[in-house]
Amino acid sequence: MTALTRQGLTSRRREPLPIGRYAILTLLALSVLWPLLTLVFNSLKTNAAIGASPLTPPTHPAFSNFADAWRQGNFSVTMRNSVIIGVGTVVGVCVISGLAAYALSQLKLPAGGAAITYLFMGSALPVQLFLVPLFYLWTRLHLTDSLFGLMVIFWATDSPFATLLLRSFLLKIPKDFREAARLDGASELQILRRVVLPLAWPGFLTVALISALWSWNEFFFAITFIHEPNLRPISTSFLAFQDQFSTNWGLTSAAALFMIAPILILFLALQRRFVNGLTSGGLK
Amino acid sequence: MTGWLFLAPLLLVNLLVIVGPSIATVYYSLTDWTGTGSAKFIGLSNYRRAFDDPDLRQAVVHNVIWFVLFLTIPTIVGLLAAHLLSSIRRFQMFFRTVFFIPYITASVINAFIWTSLLNPTNGIGVALSHIGIPFFKNTSFFGQPNLALPSVNFVVDWHWWGFLAVIYLAAMQNVDPALYDAAKVDGAGKWQLFRHITMPGIYPTLVFMFLMTIIWSLKVFDYVYIITRGGPGGASQVISTLMYDDIFSKFEAGYAAAIGLSMSFVVAIVLAGYFYLRKRGSEL
Numbered sequence: 001m002t003a004l005t006r007q008g009l010t011s012r013r014r015e016p017l018p019i020g021r022y023a024i025l026t027l028l029a030l031s032v033l034w035p036l037l038t039l040v041f042n043s044l045k046t047n048a049a050i051g052a053s054p055l056t057p058p059t060h061p062a063f064s065n066f067a068d069a070w071r072q073g074n075f076s077v078t079m080r081n082s083v084i085i086g087v088g089t090v091v092g093v094c095v096i097s098g099l100a101a102y103a104l105s106q107l108k109l110p111a112g113g114a115a116i117t118y119l120f121m122g123s124a125l126p127v128q129l130f131l132v133p134l135f136y137l138w139t140r141l142h143l144t145d146s147l148f149g150l151m152v153i154f155w156a157t158d159s160p161f162a163t164l165l166l167r168s169f170l171l172k173i174p175k176d177f178r179e180a181a182r183l184d185g186a187s188e189l190q191i192l193r194r195v196v197l198p199l200a201w202p203g204f205l206t207v208a209l210i211s212a213l214w215s216w217n218e219f220f221f222a223i224t225f226i227h228e229p230n231l232r233p234i235s236t237s238f239l240a241f242q243d244q245f246s247t248n249w250g251l252t253s254a255a256a257l258f259m260i261a262p263i264l265i266l267f268l269a270l271q272r273r274f275v276n277g278l279t280s281g282g283l284k
Numbered sequence: 285m286t287g288w289l290f291l292a293p294l295l296l297v298n299l300l301v302i303v304g305p306s307i308a309t310v311y312y313s314l315t316d317w318t319g320t321g322s323a324k325f326i327g328l329s330n331y332r333r334a335f336d337d338p339d340l341r342q343a344v345v346h347n348v349i350w351f352v353l354f355l356t357i358p359t360i361v362g363l364l365a366a367h368l369l370s371s372i373r374r375f376q377m378f379f380r381t382v383f384f385i386p387y388i389t390a391s392v393i394n395a396f397i398w399t400s401l402l403n404p405t406n407g408i409g410v411a412l413s414h415i416g417i418p419f420f421k422n423t424s425f426f427g428q429p430n431l432a433l434p435s436v437n438f439v440v441d442w443h444w445w446g447f448l449a450v451i452y453l454a455a456m457q458n459v460d461p462a463l464y465d466a467a468k469v470d471g472a473g474k475w476q477l478f479r480h481i482t483m484p485g486i487y488p489t490l491v492f493m494f495l496m497t498i499i500w501s502l503k504v505f506d507y508v509y510i511i512t513r514g515g516p517g518g519a520s521q522v523i524s525t526l527m528y529d530d531i532f533s534k535f536e537a538g539y540a541a542a543i544g545l546s547m548s549f550v551v552a553i554v555l556a557g558y559f560y561l562r563k564r565g566s567e568l
Binding site for chain 1: 388
């Protein structure tokens with residue numbers, strides 16, 4: 001009897017029924033999902049309905065907020081701006097950091113270690129260190145109020161992180177592959193294109209996703225360097241919209257969904273890559 | 285030599301956007317520059333002024349308060365979530381994905397979600413008063429001087445803890461399971477396991493996150509600027525929003541450069557600490 005009880009106790013201690021754990025985790029999940037859900041609820045309600053009952057699902061869902069917000073917020077223009085900036089950023093960051101990561105992982109580089117240390121520190125430096133002269137320089141170069149000007153800044157700020165991430169992918173490629181190609185007379189650029197790229201594409205996909213995410217969500221440089229309403233990316237145009245219609249919660253919630261939806265879809269489809277990339281020493 | 289050619293685009297764009305302007309900041313911090321035109325050399329006046337600036341002193345205090353909150357709240361929730369996640373099998377991926385969503389959501393959106401949820405006319409306060417809890421009915425979380433800073437911090441904590449949970453979960457999964465088995469044989473309880481196996485196991489990650497939290501707390505800008513613009517009456521002003529005002533509202537670019545450089549100095553000290561610990565053999 002005693003033996004039985006003791007055995008029962010030990011086995012229960014080793015494999016406790018995790019209902020309590022699931023309950024706490026569910027509460028935590030609700031603390032995340034519920035505010036996001038109210039955003040969806042509110043986007044389907046009139047202001048009167050929100051005032052009467054702020055946190056509940058809509059009783060008579062109205063979809064007019066979406067059409068109104070789309071038109072009044074000029075989102076067809078600002079979303080296009082964000083897509084242009086995003087594509088330009090992704091291409092630029094992939095090329096710049098792809099080349100750099102290749103050099104830092106596959107080629108013998110004098111002082112390569114110093115470059116890596118610099119990249120690491122460079123991504124932790126506060127923007128306040130270079131903001132003032134950069135703004136002046138960009139004004140002089142006519143790169144303020146310019147999508148390209150914003151892109152170049154993102155190339156510079158995203159590339160260190162992207163290089164370190166890509167380097168960790170490239171380090172996994174066996175050296176023999178390259179040696180074989182080199183013996184066949186391929187140039188470094190050819191090796192990069194024919195041998196390394198096909199093997200390193202998961203790394204590039206991760207870098208592309210993350211720099212796209214950052215450029216879509218980015219706020220600080222966008223508000224500082226772009227003031228012309230028709231050139232705004234979606235982040236600052238959403239803020240301007242919110243300032244303009246601050247009391248119309250239904251309308252602004254619909255606008256918020258425009259901005260969040262593409263990212264959420266992409267994230268849910270490819271979340272493993274997002275999570276792994278963003279948690280691999282993400283310093284930003 | 286080819287190697288450095290591959291690095292050239294990265295270095296060039298970095299030089300243009302970050303290194304060049306950073307060096308210029310050192311010079312401008314010693315001038316009375318307004319942000320345009322010529323600058324007169326005024327020695328260390330800007331730094332002396334910074335020492336006596338009551339607004340800056342207040343902002344520094346706010347950054348310190350921010351640091352304390354930002355260090356404790358997300359870490360406690362993140363560790364709890366990670367610990368619970370590490371002990372379950374089913375739905376682990378689901379919870380991980382949900383917890384991560386606020387982190388990939390844009391600052392303008394997260395800020396908007398909470399300004400609408402916490403607004404005094406139709407937010408949580410009103411919803412609670414409907415069900416008989418009247419305490420928050422007229423509370424303006426972002427509009428009252430004593431609540432503004434902690435309320436903005438709450439929004440940031442809300443979007444941040446899930447990211448920490450995923451990082452700590454990855455660290456916990458790397459702890460040798462044999463250690464737990466050995467400790468269980470010795471009769472260790474749940475808390476003892478967490479305290480004496482898990483915590484030391486993820487210690488390098490904790491230290492790294494601690495150091496980064498100092499830097500992140502110093503740099504905080506987006507949420508404060510978006511939600512309160514540092515208000516009301518400077519009640520949530522932090523160093524970077526104050527500096528932003530100095531540049532773009534008061535046209536005191538030289539003074540702002542001095543503040544930016546001082547901030548970067550603190551960041552540099554933290555980074556130096558990081559490299560010192562790493563050199564001493566910590567597996568950071």
